[in-house]
Amino acid sequence: MKILFEKRKSTSVPALFLVPLFSFMVSLMLTGLVLIIFGTNPFSTFSAMAKGAFGSSNGFSETLVKAIPLMLTGLGVAIAFRLKFWNIGAEGQLTLGGVAAAWVALFLSPSIPSALLLPAVLLVGCLAGALWAGIPAFLKTRLKVDETLVTLMLNYVAVLFSEYLYYGPWRDPKGYGFPGSAPFPDEAWLPRIMGRAHIGIYFAVVAALILWVVFKRTRWGFELSIIGASQKAARYQGIAVERNIFLAILLSGALSGLAGASEVTGISHRLQQGLSLGYGYTAIIVAWMSQLNPLAIPFVSLLLAGILTGGDQVQLMMGLPSAMGIVMQGLILFPMLAGSLFTEYRIKFIRKQPKAACVEGEA
């Protein structure tokens, strides 16, 4: 008996649902295994995580806090990935968004009418993120430089730059020596809705809906889909490939910048360490797990955020390392990556058939 991977005749729709589900189950088992090895009961751990993340309004709001930046950056990354532009730089775009927002909040606030301050802050955050993504976009479209590495390197540049600022010239003189900027004026605080969760959630949901409409129902979205599938075909159809990629990547960066701006104005109200907990990288996971579908991203973000929050909770309650959440995130991916094969291929078991007689004089 032989096992064969056979290409499917059409992409299997049931597989699109079953595979992620199954992968999640497998990852739970793997994580459980790790927990058992280190002497912890997996069931109590998982239930503690679930309760911690979703069981109380406090927990849920914390989950939202983590989910919002994941949603926004996830959407941004998804746009880029749909164009096969490997934007690994969401982390840097987010950071710079936060930096730019802080700049406006701290230094431009006197010259802006208070009603417009918050919108201005957020807008500048978007622009900064767009700018930071625009650099690799420019290098790719004009000079054909590979974006994977440039975006990655720019992450570090952005993070180091923001460190320089809040350790140095922007450091709060009244900060008792803690590294971090002065707090923002009240008008630049993003309103919260539940616990620490802020209205950024609305931005995220609206953005998801808009993006879905763009990709499914507009001419521009259609053109972007063609570019993503085959740049040569797009060019042949008269689509301005480089310009469209550039614009789309600017949008991608802007969303991450918005995430950063929301973080500083909604959570910390100052520029300090811990602006991003690796959201930019997790966003890639979110985007990929959502199969680049804008409507799925909010849900996947909630899931992953829940895992992280749950991880924090079990650290407090059960003394497990907080890195547990990160480990589990990693473990989800491996089965999913393995499973992605099955959306395109099918396993066939070939039994030895009895030989069909070859009749003479066929032709």
Add this chain to the structure above:
Amino acid sequence: MFVKNLLDKAYKMEKDKRVPVVEMRSVTKTFPGVVANECVDLALYAGEVLALLGENGAGKSTLMNVLCGLYRPDEGEIFIRGRKAEINSPRDSQRLGIGMVHQNFKLVDSMTVLENIILGMKDQGFIPDMKKVRAEVTSLSEKYNLSVNPDASIWQLSVGEQQRVEILKLLYRKAEILILDEPTAVLTPQESQELSKVIHLMRTEGKSAIFITHKMEEVMTFSDRVMVLRKGKVAAELSTSSTSPRDLAKLMVGREVLFELEKKPFQPGEAVLRLEKVCALDDRGLPALKDVSFEIRKGEIVGIAGVAGNGQRELAETITGLRRLTAGSVRIQQKDVTNAKPLTIIKAGVAHIPQDRSSVGAVGDMSVASNLAMKDYRKKPLSVGIFLIPQRILSMAKKLIDTFRIATPSPETHVKFLSGGNIQKTILAREIGSCKNLLVAVYPSRGLDIGATESVRKQLVEQRDKGLGVLFISEDIDELIQVADTILVMFEGKIMGNVPAASADPEKIGLMMAGVSQTENEGIDISQGVMTS
């Protein structure tokens, strides 16, 4: 007639006494959804050349891929020199003395000739002795007249030279059974002649060859015997001397092939396209077009003949805005569109059926309906403002699928799941639907079976009869003579000659394809030597 039959019988009796060098019995190979080979029997004897003839998709390449170990048959057995052989990988077949030169060469572009020749050979030892290799390769190359620079990298070589490397590879590995897949597709007539000399030399040494082709003329020229495959099964097996191109064509297709095409009389109108002294570079920065000037009139099909790679693709790209000109001008209906963007040219009423259908002409990962909409989506009724209207796209798609008889499970099926012929039909449907002035068709029937090819040609003629101008680039001289009104021949980026199709002489065209300009060959009288045993 009687004597001929007697001779044939004698030949067959002689043959039956010998043990075949290669024997394939009842070989069957299937892929998802298609039976590529069914119960195929094949025998090859020492010192002979067997032609495997059949349309595209008849199963010739598959059968040979089974013989050389790239595919494993579902059923059937293979015997080499009378002994059963298990061929599970290319290495097994190499060990048995089988070597294949594929249509797309199995050469690593960035490595040198010598490196490619020894690639995959275990007996080279841990550190190969390149001096010894070079010496052997040089002597082989002299013996068989296959000259090539051993230290050149593959990407620097011409297609003909690359083929020589492939053959040297086989000889170096002491192949006794050579399989050649469409070897003359990429050669000029001169190079084909040289190839036949090489094969002849090998035969006198007792080596045998199978060559795959879909061209009847090649069968007559190169082979001793021919086996015709049709839809995966053996249709006939005969000695070459006992048959003719017409008979072979019938066997290949299973019905009378219409060599004639109905066209309205040739009544060209004003010029639709005019090129003047167009120069352009290819992807490597070398000159691809040199002072190309010609025009296409309304109601005229201008055919471009020539071996692929002499500037045809670049020509189509300069006309459609996909390549910059370095000199000269392109005019469409008096309007100067030199170096205009593709969109401008599309709006000027030009349709383009590109050479690369699966990744340029159509987008495999999108649906048939989306592909059909890719030209007209910018306008009403398919879109309103920035929004697309999916229902109208779908209904337009259904109409086109019907009209052009595109075989697809549904309009939403992704194009990559369609057969080559249906992908081409999708492209045709879309382009013809939006074509107003000029249709540029680049190798439109390449790789299609006879049925699809006929329909493509009919479409081209239909557009021309409607009064459009058509630029038709093809490798098939006979096709051009049938379909086109005027034939231009390209060689190394230049137009070598311009003849009306009605009075075109294939041999003279062949000369032009090889670089002899029209004026030069006016005074030449060619005697075509037939190259068989």
Add this chain to the structure above:
Amino acid sequence: MDLITSILTITIRAGTSLVFATIGEILTERAGILNLGIEGIMLMGAVTSFAASFYSHNLVFALLVACGVGAFMALIHAFLTVTMRANQVVSGLSLTLFGTGFASFLGQKLGPQSNNFRLVGLKGAKFTPINVEALSQIPVLGALFKQDILTYAVYLIIPLAWYFLYKTRPGLWLRSVGEDPQTADAMGIDVIKTKYFYTILGGILIALGGAHLSLSYTPGWSENLTGGRGWIVIALVIFSMWNPARSIWGAMLFGGINAVQFRLQASGTNIPASFLNMLPYLGTITVLVVMTWWEALSKKIGAPAALGAAYMREDK
């Protein structure tokens, strides 16, 4: 003179772990596999080898542990990308995510009870520099001979890797797999096995790079010990144009910046530490841009042509 020698010494020490990882990733990418999990593998190699050296006081054992860990992690990546044909970028990033998290996890769980199960702040067995007498006294070049045994190993590994890749039969086969797997397959080379082998070998070398950090350079374990070196390695691979011999220059450059910045800060210059730290990253971007430009001009192909693509024989 003395200053230069001491800078050179630190540079070489700093560059050692980078060279290990770079050559490892070069081999992997030469087989056509992109492994972005370097940071994760290095961290895991560092933490596990440190724990092993702490408990066993046996450096050889510690190195073997690192090798095993690196091989295992690379095996996961190979399985996912070669057999399951998953997206290489996402797979590599997942490996990094997982490796970073798990290394942190282990760093808080593998320690002895006395230290609250943490590994931070402990001292294990470590590699000490072995001065080659006489040679180490030479000004400037003496720096080459004041290194530990792993660095001396690197002196051998570089030319061996170069020779292997360009002058031997298996090296030829490896190159062909990365350039044109279909041709390699048609020539009888087992493409799948080759990809697995060199991905795993790459993982071993990468993990050894991590081990050098925890067993020699730092030494010890702390959160985020590698400090992003894994990402620099990706740059170094491109910087050396996939040629092991050239890996020295990149490693020295970035190792040097690392070393120099401490010196500069100690000498009280005004350049903020952050900007100095940015140099490697900005430098890589510059190199990338220049190289891409230069490649376009000279048409010389550096990257293995089939990097990043999955491969299956009977795909029609």
